[in-house]
Amino acid sequence: MELKRKRVVVTGMGILSSIADNVEDFKQALFDRKCGIKPSEKYLEWFENANASEILQDLSWPTLSDETVKSMDKAALWAYRVGSDALKQAKLDDEQHREKTALIVGVSSAGTEAFIPLIEHKLDQFSLNKALISGSFSSCSAIVSSLLGLQGGFELIATACTASTNAVGMGFDFIQNNKNKTVLIVGTEPIYLPTFAGFYALQAMKKTPSSPFSGLPGMSIGEGAGALLLEDYDHAVARGATIYGEIFSYATSCDAYHETAPDPRAEGAVQVMNSALNNANLTSNDINYINAHGTGTEANDRCETLAMKKVFPNILDIPISSTKSYVGHNIGSAGIIELLACFLTLPEKKILPTLNFTEPRLNCDLNYVPNEFITKDVKFFMKNNYAFGGNNCSVVAGVKSDEPHLSTYEAKKVYITGVGSITSIAHTFTESMDKLWSGDFNQEFQISQVSLDCDVEKDIKLLIESLSKNKEVMQFCYDKFGQENIEDYLATEGVVHKINNLDARKILRRFDPRKANQISTFALIALTQTLTDAQRKIKRDGHTLGLIMGMAKGPQSTVNKYLQSLFPDPTRVRTSEFPGSLMNAISTFCSISEGIKGYNTTLATGVNAGLGAFAYGYEIVRQGLQPQMLVGGADESMSTMGIYLESLTNELLMTKDHKDYQLYSKDKTGFIAGEGAAMFLLESKESALSRNAKVYAQVLGYGKSNDTCYFDKENIKKRSQAMQSAIAAALKEANITMDDIDLICGSSDGSLLQNKIEISAIKGSLGKNKDIPVANYNGYFGLVESSAGLLNMQILLETFQRQEILPIPYTQEFLDDEINFVKVKMKKAIKSVLQLGATEGGNYYAIVLQGVA
Known part of the structure; x- marks a missing residue:
């Protein structure tokens, strides 16, 4: 049965980044070409020349109790903040609408913060309450949906650097199947030591702010959160919502090539862009602008450039830019923050520049919009993101909601x-x-049998022993197990199907x-x-x-x-x-x-x-x-x-x-x-x-x-x-x-x-x-x-x-x-x-x- 795809529009936005903590200020910071990448206040302690795009603003939480705030990690707090802002901007305030709204969160390092004191060997800072509330990878989705009153089902996508872009695509699908009229998409990503250390050890970091496609290669890591409320177009019009943009299609693919390096032939990136175009019933000639992944690393910039050349015969006529030159690489929240930047600037007929641009690198020979905004009327644009493992994601979007573009699909039996x-x-x-x-x-x-006597590293045993001396943990163990130490319980009771x-x-x-x-x-x-x-x-x-x-x-x-x-x-x-x-x-x-x-x-x-x-x-x-x-x-x-x-x-x-x-x-x-x-x-x-x-x-x-x-x-x-x-x-x-x-x-x-x-x-x-x-x-x-x-x-x-x-x-x-x-x-x-x-x-x-x- 041939069906028309539902029009999916954006009716609400929220942002938290190093350069702004609200949508209006973020828009102004973009037009002011403000770069938020600077020497890291935290990671210079360990890493020489550590640069990062960090959220250093003092944030308040007037709608949450102090107890609730203390129990939440940054991933959940930031997701709550931007999600709340997006719902508020969309005027989706009534309980009935929120009951039917789904939530999809994209993140890479969830459930980490509660255990950072253990990881950093600062046991006196460990909070059992935070571990109980925010200690699982999926807790972020559960916390945010509960606080915002969303009951339409939630998911958490963990595809590293494509997570929030992938979440946009999944939300698009929720709406296509009449499961939800509204879906809140959130990307959230604090920088934690394991993530920073991993990229640093891979020698992917640049000593100065990243300059995608130009100069010395290297990325700048960033943190932040963004939210988009996706909504069925007819539903949005019926309730008088303001429309800020439209999602026409998306696709994902996998290189199936290497754990970290992109396929040098760029086949997966080519495939995902072609699939996104096909799903939208568009051709390469219809795209007026590409917001690139643009990490600044040698491998990414070279392969991404090659992929765009293969997909777009007219690529020299298409402006391309990387928003990571503003806010660094926000990992799981990168895609949604970059999409949001497009929805804020493109209605002004302005295309974001790639900041810090110097001499183009070898094989990087496209129009990367260096340093200054250019003026262009954009009807369709493409947002691409790529991740470790060769996970690729592409979204086709636009800002002219008054000009409908419809695609169709044949509903299949599965x-x-x-x-x-x-x-x-x-x-x-x-x-x-x-x-x-x-x-x-x-x-x-x-x-x-599972016990503390099984083969584990010596420092893990010492960590457990130290944690067992934490008064809060001891009291909890006594209340729960009738004893002050959990070790005896584990040694005698723990069994597992092996x-x-x-x-x-x-x-x-x-x-x-x-x-x-x-x-x-x-x-x-x-x-x-x-x-x-x-x-x-x-x-x-x-x-x-x-x-x-x-x-x-x-x-x-x-x-x-x-x-x-x-x-x-x-x-x-x-x-x-x-x-x-x-x-x-x-x-x-x-x-x-x-x-x-x-x-x-x-x-x-x-x-x-x-x-x-x-x-x-x-x-x-x-x-x-x-x-x-x-x-x-x-x-x-x-x-x-x-x-x-x-x-x-x-x-x-x-x-x-x-x-x-x-x-x-x-x-x-x-x-x-x-x-x-x-x-x-x-x-x-x-x-x-x-x-x-x-x-x-x-x-x-x-x-x-x-x-x-x-x-x-x-x-x-x-x-x-x-x-x-x-x-x-x-x-x-x-x-x-x-x-x-x-x-x-x-x-x-x-x-x-x-x-x-x-x-x-x-x-x-x-x-x-x-x-x-x-x-x-x-x-x-x-x-x-x-x-x-x-x-x-x-x-x-x-x-x-x-x-x-x-x-x-x-x-x-x-x-x-x-x-x-x-x-x-x-x-x-x-x-x-x-x-x-x-x-x-x-x-x-x-x-x-x-x-x-």
């Missing part, structure tokens, strides 16, 4: 045509399913153990299984296949190694670990290994982030942006330090015995951590039929919502209502009712609170049909955080094949007699199923699948 996984049960999906249905697996064998006896070299065709950490290995094993299962061989068509990964804690082992190398001398940090410590490193590793060059994104929304990846992959295929998408999640067993901090900051207690992991239990709560990966291949019906692919199921629709209870977590009624909203949205898109659902599968982590929220939402959605079976299979694998819902969903696919439902394992007495919990293996005709999931921050997913005969 099938699941490939599956792969690795868990504590087995190393393949097929073997896992056979063992689960036969009951022939030794659960005791999969569980490994993947044992794995030799990846026997499974993977292309595997370099020197470059592979544990989590990336798990992801690659699940991914290659999925491709084999789908009979999809990548030859020279990697650009037709995309990859979206959902992350919870990400590459913990690599992060720990990298952080350990910061001291005693942060100038000698291990550069080999720096790119691998990023959240999108897993997607990078898989893409390079298999040559996957299509749409590429990493979501780091926490527990069940894989369901967010699944929904987004479905949306990309549904809109015909990509014929095939790999979607999945991966987790490695938590390190000792990770378990220690998890026990401090998490509501759950890890259980001693796997049989005590009883989901929806009347009297037992707790969890067992798990590790592993799950992957799916989503494919358009046309693509699947053209290659005679095996089809597991059709994706009928999805729903997303979030509560605003991050600071009120015991509000079960409001939180369950949010999950019900996600269920209703999924059923609506699927065009069915709850009466058509044959099985509901939850993915509660096992805490009493999550059990009650999920069961309450199910009861509120069942209506009169109280007999629908309800299952949850986390007990088999442990809580594989990002992949929990996906692993449950894989069992649902097998249920379609066998027409038999597995029971919930181990639970003896269930907490609600009105729910038809699956207590024994059950024969039943299964046609349509509903998969549910929630993040620890209060984001909810519902996905409807239908078996295909």
